[in-house]
Amino acid sequence: GTEDTYVPAAWSNEHLPQPTFDGIFESQFCESPLDRRVVQWMTSTMLARSILPAKMHDRMDSMCQIIGPGGNGKTVLVGVVQIPFDRGDIGTISNNAQKQFPLEQAVNPFTDLLKWLVVFNEITNETEIPATDIQLAAEATDHFVIIRKGKVPLVVHWDATCWFTANQFFSKSIGGSMSRRMVLIRFPNQIRQDKADGLLSERLL
Numbered sequence: 407g408t409e410d411t412y413v414p415a416a417w418s419n420e421h422l423p424q425p426t427f428d429g430i431f432e433s434q435f436c437e438s439p440l441d442r443r444v445v446q447w448m449t450s451t452m453l454a455r456s457i458l459p460a461k462m463h464d465r466m467d468s469m470c471q472i473i474g475p476g477g478n479g480k481t482v483l484v485g486v487v488q489i490p491f492d493r494g495d496i497g498t499i500s501n502n503a504q505k506q507f508p509l510e511q512a513v514n515p516f517t518d519l520l521k522w523l524v525v526f527n528e529i530t531n532e533t534e535i536p537a538t539d540i541q542l543a544a545e546a547t548d549h550f551v552i553i554r555k556g557k558v559p560l561v562v563h564w565d566a567t568c569w570f571t572a573n574q575f576f577s578k579s580i581g582g583s584m585s586r587r588m589v590l591i592r593f594p595n596q597i598r599q600d601k602a603d604g605l606l607s608e609r610l611l
Contacts, residue, residue: 428446430479430483431446433479434474434594434595445591449470452468456487456523456569457490459566460564467541468544469543469568471529471572472569473574473591474573474596480593481571483593487523496521497511497521497524498511498527499512501526501529502533510552512524513560513562519562520564520565520566522566523567524543525568525569525571526570529571540568543564544568549563550563
């Protein structure tokens with residue numbers, strides 16, 4: 407037709423509540439609504455940043471780590487981050503990644519390009535990923551070298567925002583360069599099984 411179609415673009419927490427997403431944060435900060443709003447706002451900001459190439463609209467050298475005890479919603483929240491992406495566009499780095507080739511899964515093997523999103527699952531102090539590599543990833547460097555098994559090293563522009571899950575901050579240097587680049591999302595509460603929403607992942611979709 408010839409009529410213009412207008413799609414509302416503005417989003418407001420007050421006018422468009424998201425009860426399922428809000429519930430993840432309410433379960434962690436039920437005694438402090440202000441803390442919940444701050445943490446949820448920052449998490450949502452980093453989630454939105456992850457959809458676009460890193461540093462496209464900011465100058466932050468940053469990445470996200472969700473920490474806390476098991477069963478507190480870390481996996482669910484990382485699942486929310488992955489919703490906008492096809493499975494083949496997500497690089498998943500496990501905590502037992504091979505020491506020689508820890509970041510090979512971040513590359514699309516068909517295009518030799520970095521995947522849109524890179525997630526590090528349940529990282530510990532024993533995870534053998536060089537801290538310098540993680541720092542360079544946070545800086546969205548133009549010349550990031552990825553060592554691959556049986557192939558020549560690949561130079562990519564690292565423009566993906568990294569997300570980590572862990573029980574505690576995995577860097578041994580609490581006051582060092584790693585912590586200055588990390589947005590820590592601390593979920594202190596473990597959700598009791600009888601209080602958990604068994605359909606939460608489906609509701610978030």
